[in-house]
Amino acid sequence: FGLPKYPTLSKIVKNILIISHGNSDVERGFSINEHIITENRTLLSLSSINGLRSTWDAIKFYGAGSPHRVPIKIDMIRAVQKSKSVYNQEQLSLKSLADREKEQSEKHEHTNEEMKKLIDRENQLLSKQKGLHDKQKKAQLLVGESRQRLDNALKKADIINAQAANALIGAGDEQGKLISDELFKITDELSKIQKTSLLTLPWCSSIKCLIVDGDFSFESLNCLFRYLPQLHRLSINFLKKINNIEMDKNLSMIQLKHLKYVSLKMSAFIPFDWFKVLTKTFFRHLQTLRLTARVGEEY
Structure with missing residues (x-):
């Protein structure tokens, strides 16, 4: 009916035919680069190397390897006329980038x-x-x-x-x-x-799950949470209580909006006011809270 008998096979053959039979083109490119980057030109920038390589390829394509055979057109003349301004603009951009990096570095050191x-x-x-x-x-x-x-x-x-x-x-x-x-x-x-x-603080940790397998003091909660704003899950083996301290005056209001699951082990005799302050300060957005007494009683 006029349809090809093996349509897929013809596509495979065409794809195979475009594959290079060797690596001569790649090796030739390396040889050209060796001629461009000589011993006294090792500090060339990437843009300079690309420009020289583009010039080399253009002479080969338009002038058959001879510069005097390359046709001079109006677009080339205009490009040459603008080359100085383009170069100056690039230098200004590089200087601006260097100044910004220096400013950020100084700001980081000051911080x-x-x-x-x-x-x-x-x-x-x-x-x-x-x-x-x-x-x-x-x-x-x-x-x-x-x-x-x-x-x-x-x-x-x-x-x-x-x-x-x-x-x-x-x-x-x-x-x-x-x-x-x-x-x-x-x-x-x-x-x-x-x-x-x-x-x-110039940075914060991206830790989302933290397990403290040991005793942890109440005083350290502020320091812990202010470095972990992305915390999702928290487990502390034993949270030690501070005696004779007004706890609400020792805590800063830290919004842990991502903290949803908390498991705490504490001493068997914990005043409810202490737990209330802890919850009001840090655990406002919780979904699951598991409390275990040190002696094994759960409540």
Whole structure:
């Protein structure tokens, strides 16, 4: 009926015929490049090499390998006339690119220096905060022992010991007040540093799933979450609670919009207020939350 008997076979044969029988064309190209890039022209840019190679191929195609046989047309004359302006424009573009890269590099170095200062200051404050917590515990212990001593002195009608105990209670309360004020200032400065570092930080991790197979302190949650804005799943083997601290003053509001699944193991006796602050601050967008007590009780 006038149709080819083997239509697919004819296409295969045509495709085979266009395949080169050797690599002479490739080798010839390498030889031409060796003639262009000589020992005293090793610093040629890629655009210069492409331009020289295009000129070589054009002479071969239009002039049969002889430059004087290449026909001079109006398009070629105009291209030559514009070559200087094109070159100048390219140089300006390269200079602009180099200036932008230099500016970005300087900005990055400045950002790194600022971040280093913030981190050093944050570490100093955290160390000072820890020392103040220890002093606060000692002051509370002193007040407790002094109150017990005062009660015993009053029962025995020992005025001297009662006065001494009362003086110790006053000193302990005064020291506790000073420590609390200092802790409040440190906490406020830490919060400002953390907010500043969020704006200064040049990068954030793209980690989406994190498993902490060990104890993890409550103080470190801020530092952890501000570097992991893309976190989707979180599992912490044991989250340690901080005692004698107003937790809502030690947390910065970090929006973890991608965090949907959280599994936490905590101590068996956890105040509900502590859990409420934790949830309100970090876990606003959760879909699944699994809590396990350290002793194995789930709730």
